[in-house]
Amino acid sequence: MKTNHKLRKVLGGIGEYVLSIGTFVAIWWIYVAVKKPPAYILPSPSKVWTSLVKLFASGEVYPHLWTTTYEVILGFIIGALLGIALGYAFSKVRFLHDMFMPYLIFMQTAPKIALVPLFIVWFGIGLVSKVILIISMVLFPVQAGMMLGLDSIPEDVGNLMKILKATKWQIFSKVEMEYSLPALFSGLKIGIVQAVIGAIVAEWMSGKQGLGYILTYASSTYNTAMLLAGIVVTILLGIFTYECINILERRFLSWHISQQV
Amino acid sequence: MSEYSVELKGIGQIYKNLLKEDTVALQDINLKIEAGEFISIIGPSGCGKSTLLRIIGNLDKPASGTIDYRDGANQQMGFVFQDSVLLPWKNVRQNAEFPLVIQKKRTPENEEKLDGLLELAGLTEFRDALPRELSGGMKQRVSIVRALSYDAPLMLMDEPFGALDALTRDHLNEELLKIWSKTQKTIIFVTHSIEEAVFLSDRVVVMSARPGQIKEIVSIDMPRPRDNETRNQPAFTEYSKYLRGLIG
Numbered sequence: 001m002k003t004n005h006k007l008r009k010v011l012g013g014i015g016e017y018v019l020s021i022g023t024f025v026a027i028w029w030i031y032v033a034v035k036k037p038p039a040y041i042l043p044s045p046s047k048v049w050t051s052l053v054k055l056f057a058s059g060e061v062y063p064h065l066w067t068t069t070y071e072v073i074l075g076f077i078i079g080a081l082l083g084i085a086l087g088y089a090f091s092k093v094r095f096l097h098d099m100f101m102p103y104l105i106f107m108q109t110a111p112k113i114a115l116v117p118l119f120i121v122w123f124g125i126g127l128v129s130k131v132i133l134i135i136s137m138v139l140f141p142v143q144a145g146m147m148l149g150l151d152s153i154p155e156d157v158g159n160l161m162k163i164l165k166a167t168k169w170q171i172f173s174k175v176e177m178e179y180s181l182p183a184l185f186s187g188l189k190i191g192i193v194q195a196v197i198g199a200i201v202a203e204w205m206s207g208k209q210g211l212g213y214i215l216t217y218a219s220s221t222y223n224t225a226m227l228l229a230g231i232v233v234t235i236l237l238g239i240f241t242y243e244c245i246n247i248l249e250r251r252f253l254s255w256h257i258s259q260q261v
Numbered sequence: 262m263s264e265y266s267v268e269l270k271g272i273g274q275i276y277k278n279l280l281k282e283d284t285v286a287l288q289d290i291n292l293k294i295e296a297g298e299f300i301s302i303i304g305p306s307g308c309g310k311s312t313l314l315r316i317i318g319n320l321d322k323p324a325s326g327t328i329d330y331r332d333g334a335n336q337q338m339g340f341v342f343q344d345s346v347l348l349p350w351k352n353v354r355q356n357a358e359f360p361l362v363i364q365k366k367r368t369p370e371n372e373e374k375l376d377g378l379l380e381l382a383g384l385t386e387f388r389d390a391l392p393r394e395l396s397g398g399m400k401q402r403v404s405i406v407r408a409l410s411y412d413a414p415l416m417l418m419d420e421p422f423g424a425l426d427a428l429t430r431d432h433l434n435e436e437l438l439k440i441w442s443k444t445q446k447t448i449i450f451v452t453h454s455i456e457e458a459v460f461l462s463d464r465v466v467v468m469s470a471r472p473g474q475i476k477e478i479v480s481i482d483m484p485r486p487r488d489n490e491t492r493n494q495p496a497f498t499e500y501s502k503y504l505r506g507l508i509g
Contacts, residue, residue, distance in 0.1 A: 156342040157346050159342070160340065161363075163339070164364060165363075178350055255351075
């Protein structure tokens with residue numbers, strides 16, 4: 001009875017996806033059929049699909065997909081860990097917060113694309129400058145989430161730990177980390193989306209590898225079908241990595257009110 | 262003279278203000294609490310009763326005075342807060358067990374005792390429930406069991422039933438007395454309810470506000486065990502009336 005209900009919900013969710021994408025593709029199709037724009041402006045969905053299938057069938061896309069995924073995962077993990085550490089330090093030591101928070105906000109509000117050329121000058125056109133850009137994009141939302149989580153711990157929880165004569169490590173691992181998880185996960189979810197954006201943007205400007213490179217290559221050769229296919233792959237990568245975080249969240253936050261059906 | 266549990270000597274607390282005069286929150290509090298005693302602290306809001314309890318619990322440092330615990334500086338205490346402060350990701354059993362985990366006392370014997378306490382508090386069938394699935398009264402029971410789980414001889418309770426409705430409060434008062442008589446703890450209980458203080462206590466400490474001082478200590482000579490009938494007795498009304506007069 002219960003699994004039946006769950007299954008129906010999942011199928012319903014998939015159905016909604018199919019319906020909304022189907023509608024979009026149908027409108028696109030009709031527009032192309034009626035207006036007949038040149039293929040380099042807007043190819044038909046079937047051409048994009050063929051191009052997409054070709055990307056995968058020829059195996060052309062895999063090294064690029066792998067490069068981008070690798071950058072995203074590496075940058076995300078480092079950025080997330082740094083964000084957690086910084087968030088913890090800032091929330092615990094007021095002085096650090098007052099001292100360095102302005103720089104972080106400054107860095108966050110500066111348009112990231114503007115920083116890429118600078119990173120390239122500093123760190124070269126290889127993996128390092130790309131990963132650094134991704135880290136800079138992941139760091140802030142994760143750190144903000146961590147700080148929000150820590151700051152929302154009720155004061156008496158700290159008093160309880162004091163009464164129990166808990167060690168600092170126990171307080172961190174058994175209470176603070178767990179309490180921060182809901183806010184931390186919203187930061188991580190923003191972070192992973194930002195990580196994919198960061199990787200693509202960095203690849204536009206440097207290197208001969210990655211999905212971003214496919215996009216600039218297709219664009220510069222007026223292969224719009226391939227460009228759109230590349231965008232689809234990017235979106236799929238984004239959805240995939242986002243869902244990974246979602247699954248982790250569901251696993252760790254099963255107790256939280258937000259996870260209730 | 263019977264054995265004492267805690268002795269407060271000349272406790273004072275002052276909050277410094279930059280612009281105004283300093284606030285004297287507590288002034289010269291002297292109090293000797295017997296082992297196994299149930300003692301309540303009442304007074305108008307702002308009289309420093311919660312501050313005093315926090316000082317006894319080592320959560321705040323007093324500006325002056327000393328506290329002698331029977332077990333010395335390492336005195337184990339249980340603290341029940343006004344809000345139950347259960348950890349939302351742990352179920353009832355895990356929340357109650359939490360102090361045993363922190364203090365590395367998860368022996369089979371203690372686990373068994375814990376199950377006994379959960380039984381005594383009527384929580385056995387909710388042991389797998391999460392805090393958000395519980396009513397306020399239920400949460401506070403878990404919080405009490407948690408404070409008892411590691412067998413600290415001294416229990417500090419800061420208006421634990423203050424947020425509950427009157428019926429639930431009366432009911433939990435009776436349960437608390439049952440638990441107290443079974444576990445032989447010393448309980449220091451802060452409340453703003455005169456009836457609650459009379460019903461529960463051996464002695465009631467009445468405090469006055471600004472500066473927070475002990476106005477009078479009233480012994481409640483009513484027989485135990487006390488139950489719902491106790492509240493209907495003339496003596497109960499007399500004590501309540503007298504205390505109300507003191508607080509003014």
